[in-house]
Amino acid sequence: MENKLFEEKMSVINLGLPSFFESVKDQGAPCVHVDWRPPAGGDVRLIEILDRLRELG
Amino acid sequence: MKLRNVVKKNSYYDSATLMLLSSKVGEHIGSTKNVAVMMASDMNKDIMRASGLLADEGAAASPNDLVFAIRAEDDAAIDAAMALAEEILNSRNTKMEQRETDVVKTVEDAVARVDGAKLAVVSLPGKFAAREVKKLLKEDCNVLLFSDNVSCEEENQLKDLALEKGLLMMGPDCGTAVINGVGLGFANKLRRGNIGLAAASGTGLQEVMTLISNFGGGVSQALGTGGRDLKEVIGGKMMGLCVQMLQQDAGTQVIVVISKPPAPSVMERMVEQLKQGGKPTVVCFLGGEDMADSGNLHFVHTLEEAACKALELAGTGRPAELRAGHSSLADLARQQKAVLRDSQRYIRGLYCGGTLAYESMLMMEEKLGGVRSNIALKKELLLDGTAPSAGHTVLDLGDDAFTVGKPHPMIEPALRGERLMQEALDPETAVILLDVEIGYGSHADPASVVAGEIAQAKAELEAADRQVVFLASICGAYEDFQDYAAQKAMLEGLGVVVLESNAQAAELAIRIVS
Structure with missing residues (x-):
């Protein structure tokens, strides 16, 4: 599939450092920040189990 | 207490x-x-x-x-x-x-809110990052994965998924990209133009793209692949797509590729792809063996030379300042040498940018030999980050050994202070070689941080009746928000010699101690 990234208007999604969100906004580009929190209290094992259940369901 | x-x-x-x-x-x-x-x-x-x-x-x-x-x-x-x-x-x-x-709770909400081509910048803790990137790729988002601590297995899975959909998955550990003129991660405000770059190195990419922009050229796109992409285990998957996109991009007339030497099988494939594309291409394999230019491919050794060659091929011409800089280095070296005592013989490089440290180490190793470093290629020259320097030493202060529980020195350059004083007070130190990074994501006024440290060191040195030569280069664009000219003037006000590129700063350091 051909990637049209260089031809279309680009929107940015930021997950993580808020400063990266700020600098994209400052450049005038459309950007949405995801106020991300670790799921399942950050328990990686539990996250895997939940993901597996979701895939099955 | x-x-x-x-x-x-x-x-x-x-x-x-x-x-x-x-x-x-x-x-x-x-x-x-x-x-x-x-x-x-x-x-x-x-x-x-x-x-x-x-x-x-x-x-x-x-x-x-x-x-x-x-x-x-x-x-x-x-x-x-x-x-x-x-x-x-x-x-x-x-x-x-x-x-x-503009703040939402989930990836799904974010995707629903944006239109046009999507690109996600992900800097979550490594252990959670792959899971979110997978969701983003499934939603047809291109990704810049800034996080490290992502396994090779995860990297391969994510890149395979991206390639199935023709999407970019730059990283993990990809610090820099400039796409359609928008700087992402640690990036710079560049003039737009006809030179497209793809790099497996963050500060390496920043150095080349800012030199191109500062010397009258312009950048169409600057893409990163993550440092591991060209190793055998990943096989250059993302470099392949980056190069293909630049070859197909009507706005890109000259291509620059930057990385450490790829694994042999990857190198062969990559060189073939670059040849097939036909566009004039500059290849900088830092630390690689000499390769002869062939057809549209031009091989160079330093980041500065990569920028110069690209400017030449793009029709802007080689920058006079960089050329002139080289011829005057001999004079500068003579002047600076005059302030040193005989016992001051060694260069100490204290770097925030990993690839800049690597470039200086390679240049010094070639001309002087025996350069100790926490990123040395030879086992016997490896220096534990916490051990004192000995002989010529180059330290990458962004390496894990220095940054456990601390911000990266490009964000917080104050981490260099203690080491800078230690090196300045070593009676064998002749030259302290530094980098200052500006641009999006970097510290708002890094020159003032290092200037404060240098002023302190100079006061101590004065008491010891000794001088040390401070050399620096600023990795950044003239238009960056920290104000390149003001940052340079602040350093020069303290007697720091500021060169146009890291390669020049390293070359001058070598001449001073030779």
């Missing part, structure tokens, strides 16, 4: 924000070693325990809790430090609340 732990239940902050906060509060109370503000994960608790900063309250906290651990002279000093920490966090929260309309 008193120790206090304050726990805020269920209060999540990303580690980079907290490291920067710890470092600011530490500076306020006069020692960064006496402050840790961290999420109470088991690993973080171990770090706090090892530094003697974990009290019972902190030890009892759970991974979703935020712990302020502060050690100071008395309760009043701890109260003041706590107040400062809370003030910084509150001001951050207020800032994000003002942007409320």
